[in-house]
Amino acid sequence: MPILRVALNVPIDTLFDYESAEASPSDIGLRVCVPFGARKLIGVIWDVCTESVIPVDKLKSAIAVFRDIQPLPAELMALLSFCSKYYHHPLGMVVINSLPVKLRRIKPAVLKSGIQDVIYTLTESGRQIDRSSIPVRNTVMHKLLEALSGDTQLDAQQVRKISVRAAKLLKQWTAKGWVEEKQYEILPDTNDSARKIPLLELTLEQSVAVNSVFTQFNQFNTWLLHGVTGSGKTEVYLRLIEKALSENKQTLILIPEINLTPQLEAVFRVRFTKTPIVSLHSGLNDTERLRGWLQAQQGIARVILGTRLAVFTPLPDLGLVIVDEEHDSSFKQQDGLRYSARDLAVFRAKQVQIPVVLGSATPSLESYHKALTGRYHHLRLNHRAVKNAALPQIDCIDIRSGKPKTGLTGQLIHAVKDCLSQRQQSLIFINRRGYAPVLLCRSCGWTATCRRCSSRLVVHLQDKKLSCHHCGHSEGFPYACPRCGDPDIKPFGRGTQRVEETLSELFPAARILRIDRDSISRKNAWQQILQTIHRREVDILIGTQLLAKGHDFPNLALVGILDSDLSLFSTDFRAGERLFAQLMQVSGRAGRAEIAGRVLIQTEYPGHPLYQALQQHNYDALARNILAERKVAGFPPYTFQALLRAEAHSINTVTDFLHTAHKLARSIVDSLKHKNIEIFDPVSAAMARLKGMERAHLLIQSGSRQDLQFFLTNWYRQLSALPSSKIHWILDVDPIEF
Ligand code: ADP
Ligand code: ZN
Ligand code: ZN
Numbered sequence: 001m002p003i004l005r006v007a008l009n010v011p012i013d014t015l016f017d018y019e020s021a022e023a024s025p026s027d028i029g030l031r032v033c034v035p036f037g038a039r040k041l042i043g044v045i046w047d048v049c050t051e052s053v054i055p056v057d058k059l060k061s062a063i064a065v066f067r068d069i070q071p072l073p074a075e076l077m078a079l080l081s082f083c084s085k086y087y088h089h090p091l092g093m094v095v096i097n098s099l100p101v102k103l104r105r106i107k108p109a110v111l112k113s114g115i116q117d118v119i120y121t122l123t124e125s126g127r128q129i130d131r132s133s134i135p136v137r138n139t140v141m142h143k144l145l146e147a148l149s150g151d152t153q154l155d156a157q158q159v160r161k162i163s164v165r166a167a168k169l170l171k172q173w174t175a176k177g178w179v180e181e182k183q184y185e186i187l188p189d190t191n192d193s194a195r196k197i198p199l200l201e202l203t204l205e206q207s208v209a210v211n212s213v214f215t216q217f218n219q220f221n222t223w224l225l226h227g228v229t230g231s232g233k234t235e236v237y238l239r240l241i242e243k244a245l246s247e248n249k250q251t252l253i254l255i256p257e258i259n260l261t262p263q264l265e266a267v268f269r270v271r272f273t274k275t276p277i278v279s280l281h282s283g284l285n286d287t288e289r290l291r292g293w294l295q296a297q298q299g300i301a302r303v304i305l306g307t308r309l310a311v312f313t314p315l316p317d318l319g320l321v322i323v324d325e326e327h328d329s330s331f332k333q334q335d336g337l338r339y340s341a342r343d344l345a346v347f348r349a350k351q352v353q354i355p356v357v358l359g360s361a362t363p364s365l366e367s368y369h370k371a372l373t374g375r376y377h378h379l380r381l382n383h384r385a386v387k388n389a390a391l392p393q394i395d396c397i398d399i400r401s402g403k404p405k406t407g408l409t410g411q412l413i414h415a416v417k418d419c420l421s422q423r424q425q426s427l428i429f430i431n432r433r434g435y436a437p438v439l440l441c442r443s444c445g446w447t448a449t450c451r452r453c454s455s456r457l458v459v460h461l462q463d464k465k466l467s468c469h470h471c472g473h474s475e476g477f478p479y480a481c482p483r484c485g486d487p488d489i490k491p492f493g494r495g496t497q498r499v500e501e502t503l504s505e506l507f508p509a510a511r512i513l514r515i516d517r518d519s520i521s522r523k524n525a526w527q528q529i530l531q532t533i534h535r536r537e538v539d540i541l542i543g544t545q546l547l548a549k550g551h552d553f554p555n556l557a558l559v560g561i562l563d564s565d566l567s568l569f570s571t572d573f574r575a576g577e578r579l580f581a582q583l584m585q586v587s588g589r590a591g592r593a594e595i596a597g598r599v600l601i602q603t604e605y606p607g608h609p610l611y612q613a614l615q616q617h618n619y620d621a622l623a624r625n626i627l628a629e630r631k632v633a634g635f636p637p638y639t640f641q642a643l644l645r646a647e648a649h650s651i652n653t654v655t656d657f658l659h660t661a662h663k664l665a666r667s668i669v670d671s672l673k674h675k676n677i678e679i680f681d682p683v684s685a686a687m688a689r690l691k692g693m694e695r696a697h698l699l700i701q702s703g704s705r706q707d708l709q710f711f712l713t714n715w716y717r718q719l720s721a722l723p724s725s726k727i728h729w730i731l732d733v734d735p736i737e738f
Contacts, residue, residue: 249319
C-alpha cells in the first residue's frame with residue numbers, strides 16, 4: 001500500500017508516515033488530514049513511497065487527502081525545505097505556517113464567490129446617471145460613481161475600501177442595470193495604447209539601470225538598485241515589471257510595511273490597468289488572503305505585492321523578484337521561524353534563474369558588501385529624478401551649550417515658523433511614542449518599571465496611563481512615589497505626545513498632526529492621513545519612523561530631528577547603520593518636488609562621523625567606515641552568526657540550559673576538522689526579561705557559512721534531544737537583534 005510522508009505542524013523535525021490506499025505520486029504537495037496521537041492534524045504530503053522504517057502494523061492510515069486546490073509546486077517545496085534546513089526549524093512547522101490560515105484548517109478550502117474576483121463596470125445606462133440628481137449627503141453613491149467613471153473596473157477589495165455599504169449598493173445597481181458584474185479579464189498589458197498617463201522619460205541613470213537588467217533578464221543575477229531618496233526607483237521597478245508582463249511572467253515585489261502597500265498598489269493599478277494585481281499582507285482577512293494566494297498559484301495574478309510572508313507564495317510563472325527597501329529589518333521575522341524574506345527572495349530567484357532587484361537608498365551593509373565584492377551588481381542612482389529637485393540641505397544644531405527646556409531649540413522653532421508663514425509643511429521626527437519615556441520620582445530616583453519586562457513604563461498622558469511598549473501591559477498613574485511617598489513624581493524626557501503639546505503651545509493656530517502607532521491604530525487611518533497631508537490640511541507633522549518610510553510629501557520643506565543621539569552609542573553593533581538609514585530616509589522626505597528641503601538635527605555630537613556623512617549625503621563614506629570597523633571586530637558581513645535564544649520562567653533554567661548547550665557546542669567543535677567556529681559565553685538578552693520570561697542567549701560565529709551550517713546541523717540535533725519541558729529555545733540564524 002502507498003505510504004505518505006507527511007509534514008506536520010509539530011515541533012519535531014521529521015516527516016511522519018501514513019498509509020493511504022488511494023494515494024499516488026501525483027499527490028505530492030497536497031494537503032492531508034491524519035491522526036496524530038488523539039488529535040487530527042492537517043499536513044502536506046511531502047513524498048509518496050512504498051516503504052517505511054515504521055513496521056507496517058504500526059502505521060496509521062491517513063484520514064483524507066484534500067484535492068480542493070492544486071498541489072504545492074515542487075519549487076515552493078524546495079524553498080520550504082531549504083528554509084527549514086538553513087534556519088534549523090522543523091520542516092512541518094515551516095510548511096504549515098507558510099500557508100494561508102484557511103489552508104491550515106482540517107477542512108477543504110471553499111471560496112463562496114470563487115477564486116477569481118468579480119469586477120464591476122458601469123453599463124451604458126449607468127454612465128447616463130445624472131450625478132447632480134443624487135443628494136450630496138449620499139457620499140457613498142458619489143464616491144462609487146466617481147470611482148467607476150471613465151471605464152474603470154473595480155474589484156471587491158476596492159469596493160470595500162470605498163465603503164462597507166458599497167457592495168450592497170452595487171447589488172442594487174446591478175439589478176437596475178446600471179452596473180455589470182464580470183469575471184476579471186486577463187489581457188496582456190503590452191499594447192496598452194490607451195495609456196491614461198504618458199510614460200515619464202527615464203533619466204540617464206534610470207535607463208542605465210533598466211537596460212542593464214534587461215540585457216540579462218532571463219538569468220539569475222542579484223541587482224542592488226542603490227538610489228538616493230527621490231531618484232525614481234519606483235519607475236525602474238515599473239519598467240522591469242512591464243518587461244516581465246510582456247514576457248508573460250509573474251513578478252513578486254516584497255515591501256517592508258503594510259502601510260506602504262496601498263500606495264504602491266495604487267501606482268501599479270494606474271500603470272497596469274489590465275493586469276491582475278494582488279497584494280498579500282497582514283491587513284487582509286483570511287478569505288482575501290486565500291483568494292490572493294490562489295490567484296497567484298494559478299497564475300491568474302501577474303503582479304504580487306506583499307510583505308514578508310508573501311515570499312512563500314506559489315508562483316508558477318515567476319520571472320522577476322523585487323525587494324523594495326531591502327535594508328529594512330522588518331524583512332526578518334522576529335519570532336518563531338526567524339527567516340529573512342529578503343534572503344529567501346534571492347534564493348527563489350536563483351532557484352528559477354531569474355533576476356532579483358534589491359532596492360534601497362541605504363542598503364544593508366551585507367548587501368553593500370556583496371556589491372563591493374562583485375557578488376551583486378551595483379546599480380546607482382545618484383540624483384533625484386525630478387528636474388531641479390536637489391537633495392535637502394542637512395545641518396546640525398549644536399545643543400551642548402544649552403539644552404532647551406521644551407526640547408526644541410530656538411533655531412528649530414524659528415525654522416518651523418518660517419515654514420508656517422510660507423504655507424509649507426514641516427515634520428518633527430522623534431522615534432519615541434508616548435508622552436515621556438520615564439516617570440521619575442525626583443526625591444528618591446524611583447522610576448516606573450514593568451513587572452513583566454526589564455523595561456520602563458512609558459507615560460501616556462492623554463489616557464492617563466503608564467504602558468509597557470514591549471508586552472502591552474498598562475496601569476494607572478500612582479498618586480505618589482511607591483518607594484518614598486513623595487507626591488512629586490513627574491514625566492521625564494519626551495515622546496511624540498509631549499512634542500505635540502509643546503508645538504501646540506508654541507503655534508496655537510497651526511494644524512498639527514501626530515503620527516505614531518497610537519494615533520493610527522484604526523484600519524485605513526493611514527490612507528486618510530496621507531490624503532490629509534497631500535491636501536495640505538496639515539502644517540506640522542510629528543512622527544516616529546512610521547512616517548519615515550517611502551512616502552512622498554510634495555509640500556514638505558523642513559524636517560527637524562530630535563533625540564537621535566540616543567542610538568549613537570548603543571551596544572548593538574548595527575545601531576549606527578540603522579540610525580543612518582532612518583535619518584537618511586526621514587531627511588529624504590523633505591524637498592521632493594519644487595520646494596527646496598531643509599533638515600535640522602539637534603545633537604550634542606555635531607562632529608560625529610554619522611552626522612557628517614549624513615550632511616554630505618555620503619552613504620559610501622559611512623558604510624566603508626563601518627565596514628572597516630566590522631572587519632577589525634570580526635562582525636558580519638565578515639563573519640556569519642547564529643544565536644541560540646533561550647527563555648524560561650526561572651533564570652536558573654535558562655543558564656543551566658545554555659551551559660549545557662555550550663558544552664555540547666565545544667565537543668562538536670573539538671571533533672570537527674575545520675575549527676573556525678567561535679563559541680561565546682551565554683549572556684543576558686538586551687531585554688533580559690520579557691512578558692515574565694527570563695531571557696539569555698549564546699552566540700556562535702564563523703568565517704565560513706558552510707562550516708557554521710555544518711556545525712549548527714549537529715548542534716541542533718543534540719539540542720533537540722535535551723529535555724525541553726521548562727525551557728523555550730530557538731536558533732536564530734543571521735540574527736539582527738540581540
Ligand atoms: P525613490 O523611490 O527612489 O525614493 P520615487 O520612485 O518615489 O523615488 O520617485 C520620486 C519622484 O520622482 C516621484 O514623484 C516620481 O514620479 C518622479 N520621477 C521618477 N522618475 C522620473 C523621471 N524619469 N522623470 C521625472 N520624474 C520622475
Ligand atoms: Zn520616591
Ligand atoms: Zn512589559
